[in-house]
Amino acid sequence: MKERGSIVAEEYLQAIYSLQACGEPVKSIALSKWLKCSPSTVHATVSRLLRDKLVRIKKNKEICLTDQGFQKAESLMRRHRLVEQFLYRTLGISWHEVHQHAHVMEHGLTPLVEEKLAEFLEFPSSCPHGTPIPGNKNLIPKETKGLNEFQSDDRIQIIFIGESLEESLDLLKLLQEKSVLPGTHHLITEKTDITKTIVLQHENSSVTLPYDIAGKIGAIKC
Numbered sequence: 001m002k003e004r005g006s007i008v009a010e011e012y013l014q015a016i017y018s019l020q021a022c023g024e025p026v027k028s029i030a031l032s033k034w035l036k037c038s039p040s041t042v043h044a045t046v047s048r049l050l051r052d053k054l055v056r057i058k059k060n061k062e063i064c065l066t067d068q069g070f071q072k073a074e075s076l077m078r079r080h081r082l083v084e085q086f087l088y089r090t091l092g093i094s095w096h097e098v099h100q101h102a103h104v105m106e107h108g109l110t111p112l113v114e115e116k117l118a119e120f121l122e123f124p125s126s127c128p129h130g131t132p133i134p135g136n137k138n139l140i141p142k143e144t145k146g147l148n149e150f151q152s153d154d155r156i157q158i159i160f161i162g163e164s165l166e167e168s169l170d171l172l173k174l175l176q177e178k179s180v181l182p183g184t185h186h187l188i189t190e191k192t193d194i195t196k197t198i199v200l201q202h203e204n205s206s207v208t209l210p211y212d213i214a215g216k217i218g219a220i221k222c
């Protein structure tokens with residue numbers, strides 16, 4: 001059984017990895033927002049990660065993963081996404097809920113169980129939200145970009161819902177209800193710079209998304 005401290009460290013590595021994947025500079029304030037904890041707690045844990053050479057801090061206070069930290073984070077994300085697929089495909093847990101359960105379970109997986117799980121699931125290439133599983137062939141098309149970069153009247157296909165959006169159960173539930181799921185096709189009926197919103201239509205339902213959320217959803221033109 002892992003001690004609480006090492007689980008916390010793993011959660012920090014995953015948070016830094018996910019924030020970096022969004023292209024955001026990772027600073028203490030962003031981490032404390034993401035992990036919902038106080039700046040002093042973040043400071044204490046980041047100091048531990050620094051001591052263990054899992055992160056380094058740039059002159060502008062940006063927190064970066066070292067090669068060792070990156071490898072560790074990647075292996076954690078691989079476990080997280082495999083567990084999500086297992087919960088979704090095998091146990092039938094809802095698409096919008098698997099992330100939070102996987103987040104608890106992933107820390108307890110031994111390398112053997114991870115290997116067997118990947119084999120059982122026939123080596124999936126992504127999590128149920130479309131984000132690639134490290135170590136597999138990346139099937140994300142090169143032309144994928146954020147939904148906010150498309151224009152009115154564009155027809156698009158959703159490729160992935162960014163990991164950072166998985167933290168919000170309500171948002172994922174809404175996306176599921178509106179069929180904003182990997183593989184689905186939508187028409188962009190409106191894009192308004194004044195309100196910074198984009199409207200997607202799929203069959204008879206439509207959904208309005210602010211640019212900051214839309215930017216974390218990857219799509220291609222079709």
Ligand SMILES: [Zn+2]
Pocket residue numbers: 080084099102127163166
């Ligand atoms: Zn997730």
Ligand SMILES: [Zn+2]
Pocket residue numbers: 081084099127128129130131163166
């Ligand atoms: Zn996922």
